[in-house]
Structures are given as C-alpha cells and as structure tokens.
Amino acid sequence: MEYALEIDDTPETVPGGTGILLLHPSTGETDRIDTEFLKADTDHFLVISTRTTAREVKQKLEHYDVDEAKADILDTLSIERGYSRRSGENVHYVAAPDDVDGIVEQVAGFLDDHDGKLRVSFDSVTELAYYAGDDAALEAVERIMEELAAHDAIGLFHLSEEVHDDDVVAQFRDRFDGVIDLAEDGATTVEF
Secondary structure, rough: EEOOOOOOOOOOOOOOOOEEEEEEEOOOOOOOHHHHHOOOOOOOOOOOEEEOHHHHHHHHHHOOOHHHEEEEEEEEEEEHHHOOOOOEOOEEOOOOOOOHHHHHHHHHHHHHHHOOOOOEEEEOOOHHHHHOHHHHHHHHHHHHHHHHOOOOOOOEEEOOOOOOOHHHHHHHHOOOOOEEEEEOOOOOOEEE
C-alpha cells in the first residue's frame, strides 16, 4: 500500500511500513508537520502523546482542521499526573509515560482493530526517553516500527535533537526510512 505525503520536500508517496523521524529544535513548531502528516490519505490514525494530554491533542487537531472522527489518542500523562480522565471510544491511557510495554500494546491493538490506511504519530520520543531512558525509547521505536511493517501502516516519530547526545540522535536516525529535519525558522531538510 502506498501513502501520500503532503509535507514539503518529501516523496509524493511512501510504502506501508515506512517510519519517518521528525528531528526538531526543542522550541520547534512541529504541529504543522504533524497535522500535515495526519491529514493526508488516511482512514484512521493514532496519536501517541507523551508530551501533552488527550485534551490538548484534540485542541491541536481541531485548530489544524484534522478530521477527529479518524483519530485515536493514547494519553500517557493523565493517569500519572492525577488528571481526570474521560474514557471514550477513541481515547486510551497507559499508567505512565515510561510504560513502554503498555504503549506498544496500545499501538498493536489500534493497528489490529482498524483497516485501511493507518498512520501513527509519536509525539514525542524525546519525552519517552526522558522518562524511560534512551535504550527503552530506542526499543519502543523498534517495536512500533515492527508493528507498522506488519500492518502496512506508516509512522512519524518526533525527536528533539538538542536534548540528546549526537550519538543517540544517530542511533535513532539509523532506525528510520526517512528523516525530516525541521529548522528553527520552519524550513525543512529531508532525507529518504
């Protein structure tokens, strides 16, 4: 299955199983690229949020006019922070942002439960590494990439390069089929 990409300088389409790394400065405005990724050519998508709550993800989708009917959201923060949770059909929770097994299980469940063109956005791998460590974050990425390949889905993974050592960024880069490097000024450099 081929998926359209409508992000500047990226290939017009990529095959199912493609993982894309979005490298960005810590202050980078990633929402534009993330929502462009989610809007295009998709039947259903999952947003894994280790950075914001489900409510904030919904606000972002609404602001950028992304079809929320296609959205599932995995909120990794609310339980640990003691926020009230409104369970719904399309909002899921894990106990904490370092619950790698729980996150991977939720991704697998989402992919098993939906048909058609499926996308996963992981915002952000940097936050997962903050809570669980670099090795656990790398392992989570590998396991999610295996799920994407098995289900002919594609994924976009956010990583703030300023926060990680160069060798860690290189390890993440090596695991992806494409890299979108977002500069402070919003310009992108793309390698596929």
